[in-house]
Amino acid sequence: MVQGTTSDAGKSTLVAGLCRLFARDPGLGFDSVAPFKPQNMALNSAVTSDGGEIGRAQALQAAACYLMPHTDFNPVLLKPSSDTGAQVIIQGKALTTLEAGQFFGPASRDYKARAMAAVLDSFSRLRLGYRLLLVEGAGSPAEINLREGDIANMGFAEAVDCPVILIADIDKGGVFAHLVGTLALLSASERARVKGFVINRFRGDIGLLQPGIDWLEAYTHKPVLGVLPYLHDLHLDAEDALPQATQSQAGLSSQASQASAGLRVLVLVYPHISNHTDFDPLRLHPGVDFQYVSLQSQAQCGDKRLPAADLIILPGSKNVRADLAFLRQQGWDGDIARHLRYGGKLMGVCGGYQMLGQWIADPLGVEGAPGLSPGLRLLPLTTGLEADKQLRRVTGELSLLGQTAAVQGYEIHCGSSDLPANAASPIRLTLEHALGSGLDSDSGTDSGFCDGLLSDDGQILGTYLHGLFDSPTACGLLLQWAGMASTGMDPGAGAVDINLIREQQLDRLADVLAAHLDMDKLQQILREDSKA
Template sequence: MSTLNNNKVHPLTKVLMVQGTTSDAGKSTLVAGLCRLFVRKGVKVAPFKPQNMALNSAVTIDGGEIGRAQALQAVACHLEPQIDFNPILLKPSSDTGSQVIVHGKALMKMEAEDYFGKNAEGYRVKAMAAVKESYHRLTSNYDMLLVEGAGSPAEINLREGDIANMGFAEEVDCPVIIIADIDKGGVFAHLVGTLALLSESEQARVKGFVINRFRGDVSLLQDGLDWLENYTNKPVLGVLPYLHDLHLDAEDALIAAPEKSSDTKLKVLVLVLPRISNHTDFDPLRLNPQIDFNYVSLQTLAKSQAQDQQALPPADLIIIPGSKNVRADLEFIREQGWDTAIDKHLRYGGKVLGICGGYQMLGQAIDDPSGIEDIAGCSEGLGLLPLVTELTANKILQQVEGHLTLLGETAPVQGYEIHCGRSRSLMPLAKPLHLREKSGEQVSNEQQPGQAEGMLSSDSQIMGTYLHGLFDSPEACQLILKWAGMEQAEAVDVNRVREQQLDRLADVLEQHLDLERLNQIWQASRVKELSEKQHV
């Protein structure tokens, strides 16, 4: 945990909270874009999300776990991800339960009835204390804090224990702007209805609106904008255009691959599990124009109108991704008959890759004696690799770097590990990765080879690893694609794409947002705060 001063508050820190009328209204994207916009102007800015609920997460430089969106926003600020950027993270492990992560560390499994029911206020007190601890550390060290809400502030059933939206804004007395997605339809009803469901004091702290994903000539919207401003007495701070092909890390939504030509060179399938996690691993493959990439789910199979719904489409490589509930998702694979389809795929010479939870599923058994993810018990694995896994309470969280060796070639690689399982090999097989904890120092692989990790089957058809971000390193991605059957592979540098897209987003915000009004919001808030301090 960071040791920053918890009591000193930077006297010039500007704080702004972005809330949305719905989930996926554009909160994360707007905050990321504002982060990049202001850091380009020389402002020392940091992102902040008091509470997040997501299956996609990232490992921080200080050895914790935060939401994927806050890791992206940290990149936008040219910062390493830190636990304070997202002090409370809820990771659903079942339909009614979530793992609660406070300051980067999993503390307990909390059932929905406890979280949303009579114990909500008790949880709120503890969680808000953690949130304010991080908030004070950040406001002590940054000139600007851009805060992201969660879902909608108008959820009546969640207001009592709220720390994610207006509950936080009221606690720290910060201004709020609300963003709505016009592409969903009903944007004026969303904004007016959200405002109407807030308390009087909450309405007063809403300083303006942003309309997102508008297509066409904005002048055609002007009458509606004028009406909205007159009706609510709140300004519209900007109308953002629909950004086609905006390629940024998604927090939860699975984004289909962009349109590609018919002459792709490799077909890759990723199995969509009910508790799939960290699917951003596959963005470099999804964006690669040479790869026919598809997420395979019950919905996509139904749409294909295949006679055999249990059959998987033909592929060169099948990937079993990470999971927040490995044993339940393994059972799901069996229920769909996908285990049989994977066996058939292997008999025809296809390749299979398991990452994190998918790696565990490839083994002989997964034992959860303490019920870490769900009900205690032991499940038989797919039996494709000679390893057994036991789930333990202490989660491994670390950024790593090293090298990958396949086909007699070696490539540098870096990423992160985030898993409860400890896997044990039952027989000696090749370990394709050598990894060490990332230190930030420039050290060659020869000087520090690291620990052997992962497993490669004796026939080289099946590979498993705990490493997330495996495809983010272009050289390692090329080598894996070559192993999968793609000669002369060209990899997408997803880190460069991310930087380009953040700059593109910042350019759009600078053009379409009223930055002068934003500055006035901050100035009014600062005058009020200084006046209150002088009064005290």
């Protein structure tokens, strides 16, 4: 199990790299490898081969193992819907929404008992199917206020008798204090369970770090298993946070944006943005001037208006009505109207698609207080939120500008939308049941269905499909629709194959781990655990 001294210490990345390293080389002693994260809190998620939902990081780790994602890889997923509440997803299915006090403290016993039962059930099933399970912790094991009934870190490790590696981020500073302080806050049995340390994101002369490593090993009597270098331009699916490089670029002034080459694309960041990994192919496209625009980025540039753009995208949301209210509070609805008057293109994905419609009704209080909110009224659809989520992996075809392109992805949303009978739906889909996880084997397709809407003037496009930009051909067609030809660039040139990039980056990461980890010590830890 990989645990971290802090959030964003590199747990997800280390587990993904180890998954690829062991999965691609059976000579390391394990002929079948799978990831596992007992409890995850994230807004980026993926639909699994068995029709459920898990964190995006575990879907990435599954890909690192050459597996399809499965609900057993992440049996408990918490998706924040407010500052104090989160939707609870157990073994792939959304059960309820709980407030913070129901997760922690005396009121949490029922939740934790049910969650731990699901965690142990999934873990036991995986244990029968795979020789090596690589487990990712959550946050830090030293959160002493959250120790009672812990299922995400040491509580799980103690329950299944799992050895632990502790990773710390040296780029944040204070790496030795993080490691020693974390150990100090663990119980004696938990400290004994920590078999070694990994120091992450190091840049500089390793010789200058060596005295600190020597001291740490002498003081704790535990080995440093490796010092991993800072990996620039590592492009892997983010667990939750927006990519830092693009955050620093966000909110540039209109003049700066106009001076940049390429198609100008803005993705609006609201408080409950979800599945922003949809836009990685645009963010990495050499012909796209890509910006995330948030309240913070606008404050930094001192301009409350949205920068000029060719395409504005409304992304997914875990609380659509609240985020729509936020959008209006910022005056972005007026900016969007002005953008359309000047001929710009507008796109909504999932929750953003729902915002483009006439009304959003939540009579059951699925995402907050029950109620009805007017949409932006830019597309003729009406959405009703429902308790049961639509979860499906799909494949199909996008039709735009008299051309077609194959698409593949997934739908994951609480609502269903009513469209006019004569609606121009630009996407035709069929269900995909390619299970291939090693746990199931059925397959099949349905007869097909339409998705999304294109406005009569061709300026506005909405869809429920996540992964629409992943296909280079579909991405090129969408960029052509958005006006890339006006920049003098070929929409098809430089198109990013995000699946190929993911594979290349996983192999790159595994190569780095093989070069910088003490594999003999790591394999010794694993051999001792397998004997136990």
